[in-house]
Amino acid sequence: MNLDKQLQVDSSPQSPMWQLTIARVRDFYREPAAIFWVYGFPLVLAVALGTAFRDRPIERIPVIVVADSPNPNVDTEKILKSLGMDSRLEVTLADSAKASRDLATGKASLLVIPKGEKPLLRAEKNRPESAMALGIVEAALLRARVGEMHQGKEEVEPDIQVETVAEVGGRYIDFLIPGLLGMNLMGGGLWGLGYVTVDLRVRKLLKRLVATPMSKIHFLLSLVLGRMGFLLLEIILLLGFAWLVFGVRIQGGLLPLAAAIMLGACCFQAVGLLVASRATSYEAVSGLMNLTMLPMYVLSGVFFSSDRFPLLIQPLIKLLPLTALNDSLRGVINEGQGITDISGNLIILAIWTLAAFFMAMKLFRWR
Amino acid sequence: MAAILCSGLFKSYPGKPLVEAVRGLDLRIEEGECFGILGPNGAGKTTTLEILEGLQDPTSGTVEILGKSWADHGNDIRQRIGITLQETRLSEKQTVAETLGLFRSFYKRGLSLDAAVAIVGLEAKKACRIGTLSGGQKQRVALACALVGDPDLLFLDEPSTGLDPQSRQQVWEVVRALKVRGKTILLTTHYMDEAEKLCDRLAVVDHGKVIALGSTDELISQFGGGNLVEFDTPRKAPSADVFNRLSGVKTVKLTHHENPGEAASHVVLQMAQPHLALPELLTMLEKAGAGLLSLNVRQATLEDVFLALTGRNLREDGK
Numbered sequence: 001m002n003l004d005k006q007l008q009v010d011s012s013p014q015s016p017m018w019q020l021t022i023a024r025v026r027d028f029y030r031e032p033a034a035i036f037w038v039y040g041f042p043l044v045l046a047v048a049l050g051t052a053f054r055d056r057p058i059e060r061i062p063v064i065v066v067a068d069s070p071n072p073n074v075d076t077e078k079i080l081k082s083l084g085m086d087s088r089l090e091v092t093l094a095d096s097a098k099a100s101r102d103l104a105t106g107k108a109s110l111l112v113i114p115k116g117e118k119p120l121l122r123a124e125k126n127r128p129e130s131a132m133a134l135g136i137v138e139a140a141l142l143r144a145r146v147g148e149m150h151q152g153k154e155e156v157e158p159d160i161q162v163e164t165v166a167e168v169g170g171r172y173i174d175f176l177i178p179g180l181l182g183m184n185l186m187g188g189g190l191w192g193l194g195y196v197t198v199d200l201r202v203r204k205l206l207k208r209l210v211a212t213p214m215s216k217i218h219f220l221l222s223l224v225l226g227r228m229g230f231l232l233l234e235i236i237l238l239l240g241f242a243w244l245v246f247g248v249r250i251q252g253g254l255l256p257l258a259a260a261i262m263l264g265a266c267c268f269q270a271v272g273l274l275v276a277s278r279a280t281s282y283e284a285v286s287g288l289m290n291l292t293m294l295p296m297y298v299l300s301g302v303f304f305s306s307d308r309f310p311l312l313i314q315p316l317i318k319l320l321p322l323t324a325l326n327d328s329l330r331g332v333i334n335e336g337q338g339i340t341d342i343s344g345n346l347i348i349l350a351i352w353t354l355a356a357f358f359m360a361m362k363l364f365r366w367r
Numbered sequence: 368m369a370a371i372l373c374s375g376l377f378k379s380y381p382g383k384p385l386v387e388a389v390r391g392l393d394l395r396i397e398e399g400e401c402f403g404i405l406g407p408n409g410a411g412k413t414t415t416l417e418i419l420e421g422l423q424d425p426t427s428g429t430v431e432i433l434g435k436s437w438a439d440h441g442n443d444i445r446q447r448i449g450i451t452l453q454e455t456r457l458s459e460k461q462t463v464a465e466t467l468g469l470f471r472s473f474y475k476r477g478l479s480l481d482a483a484v485a486i487v488g489l490e491a492k493k494a495c496r497i498g499t500l501s502g503g504q505k506q507r508v509a510l511a512c513a514l515v516g517d518p519d520l521l522f523l524d525e526p527s528t529g530l531d532p533q534s535r536q537q538v539w540e541v542v543r544a545l546k547v548r549g550k551t552i553l554l555t556t557h558y559m560d561e562a563e564k565l566c567d568r569l570a571v572v573d574h575g576k577v578i579a580l581g582s583t584d585e586l587i588s589q590f591g592g593g594n595l596v597e598f599d600t601p602r603k604a605p606s607a608d609v610f611n612r613l614s615g616v617k618t619v620k621l622t623h624h625e626n627p628g629e630a631a632s633h634v635v636l637q638m639a640q641p642h643l644a645l646p647e648l649l650t651m652l653e654k655a656g657a658g659l660l661s662l663n664v665r666q667a668t669l670e671d672v673f674l675a676l677t678g679r680n681l682r683e684d685g686k
């Protein structure tokens with residue numbers, strides 16, 4: 001071996017920042033599974049949920065008129081006729097046993113039991129359709145009664161006009177897309193910094209890197225930079241897809257949107273770093289990530305509005321970073337809000353970011 | 368100036384009970400030396416190395432690397448050392464060249480990537496992903512990562528453990544080539560053949576302390592040197608005194624077995640000149656009626672030194 005020839009010294013290395021970042025990017029795009037979960041999965045979710053909750057005309061509400069009423073002097077026919085005039089109802093006739101069974105199993109939303117002057121309406125207390133049916137049936141019976149009083153007309157039209165609309169911006173898919181975006185920012189930040197760092201630690205590669213003259217700042221920045229690159233692609237893909245397929249439009253400006261996305265991304269990257277600061281096994285980091293993400297998936301309004309949770313815990317929910325992010329994104333995308341409108345939520349995100357980052361730096365183990 | 372100087376090194380890990388991994392260790396390794404730390408599992412080799420590499424802080428004691436201290440000149444030291452850890456899994460998805468390029472970028476000066484792969488003999492694998500390499504090839508990539516910064520001082524933690532004989536040979540070739548080039552090398556091992564073949568000087572470490580120091584020859588001669596005559600007898604051998612009276616015998620190690628069907632006694636004699644003592648030995652055994660099952664004469668090795676010092680084998684499997 002001619003060593004002196006082999007050991008020629010080369011003193012023009014490439015930038016370590018660039019090398020670290022490009023290594024991150026390679027690790028990612030050479031992993032087909034990762035690409036699917038980051039880029040494909042949210043689109044699949046959007047399609048699945050967007051189709052499932054497509055805005056369909058409301059189905060007709062099933063109502064049963066009980067036929068074997070013990071009271072013979074009641075005009076069951078009359079009730080059937082007045083209810084039959086309302087197109088929102090689907091009226092059938094059944095004996096009381098079948099009727100009770102159907103009410104119990106949800107096949108019928110309301111039972112009408114003819115009982116002389118005052119027919120009995122039986123509704124299921126906990127079911128929203130029952131409450132709706134109750135309103136509709138009451139109104140129909142009332143209209144019939146009023147018509148009767150006015151010279152035996154069968155029905156009078158109320159002095160009301162009704163109009164229904166399905167506006168872009170108010171559909172479920174419009175609600176869903178910002179939620180998916182927020183979810184992606186959270187998952188991406190936690191994986192991209194948290195899991196990746198612990199992976200390096202478990203493989204002892206982090207220790208190996210720290211033993212070189214590598215700057216730790218470069219290392220952290222490269223993770224952030226790599227993440228931001230992937231993120232840009234994710235956002236363009238998700239919002240572009242939602243626009244092309246579902247016609248979801250961004251009502252607000254790009255600046256407040258970018259601000260919310262950037263802050264959200266930074267926030268969850270900082271949380272990712274915090275989660276990774278001590279964990280020395282895949283199990284530990286997965287557990288911590290789930291512990292962080294699961295409550296927010298449920299509480300922060302990804303798939304349904306967080307307003308549904310009890311009033312008591314609302315202030316807490318509002319302080320969660322994902323709630324703040326989702327609310328900002330929905331504000332900008334759905335309602336066209338500007339920076340000032342979402343500033344409260346942005347401040348919440350900024351506080352989380354700083355707190356998580358400083359705590360992470362305090363706890364972080366480079367070995 | 369010494370390349371590595373450490374004194375009074377202590378390191379304990381928290382736990383119940385407290386693990387005292389290093390317990391008062393002093394080393395002085397000169398520039399251009401290839402120094403080996405030889406010790407069994409858990410002796411504290413890795414811990415010592417990581418303290419010297421600046422990866423762990425000692426509980427107490429001082430460390431000087433290339434005349435500098437970690438606290439004041441950490442980055443200067445890092446620019447001039449290269450290390451391999453006992454266990455590192457490089458990213459499988461990156462190619463050899465990409466991995467080396469990453470490591471190269473951290474150093475102000477160093478080798479070209481071609482030179483680095485050439486030293487470890489992986490020219491043909493330069494464009495291959497790490498995931499497709501064999502264990503020995505991966506180990507050599509790790510070695511190349513330690514070399515891209517053209518370091519003056521190398522720390523190699525068990526460079527050939529877990530490799531097949533050919534791969535070990537290749538790793539040794541690389542280390543020898545570096546020695547020729549005047550690099551200072553500190554390596555740990557629990558293979559005595561590796562220590563004998565590569566190291567100018569050795570520290571035998573056990574329970575976090577240096578229990579013997581010197582070149583292989585020095586250590587063996589401190590132990591008494593010479594040859595070992597090992598044999599079994601079918602019937603109980605005479606007492607140690609009888610063996611001691613044979614000419615040139617230095618030490619006698621006698622083990623008796625009770626199990627029927629096995630040899631009754633196992634005897635190890637250390638002696639300077641077996642050709643003189645052997646005829647005497649055979650006559651004596653015949654007279655004593657002990658008989659002879661098998662006889663084996665060999666040179667004393669580091670293994671015997673370690674056994675004599677600690678009463679244990681260097682490796683748990685005894686090989």
Ligand SMILES: Nc1ncnc2c1ncn2[C@@H]1O[C@H](COP(=O)(O)OP(=O)(O)OP(=O)(O)O)[C@@H](O)[C@H]1O
Binds near residue numbers: 388408453
């Ligand atoms: N992080 C740690 N926490 C607690 N104890 C540790 C830690 N690292 C090592 N030890 C303990 O310190 C002792 C010395 O370990 P060390 O890894 O230095 O041994 P070694 O000589 O390198 O062994 P091997 O030949 O198996 O690599 C062992 O008893 C080990 O269990």
Ligand SMILES: [Mg+2]
Binds near residue numbers: 412453524
């Ligand atoms: Mg070790």
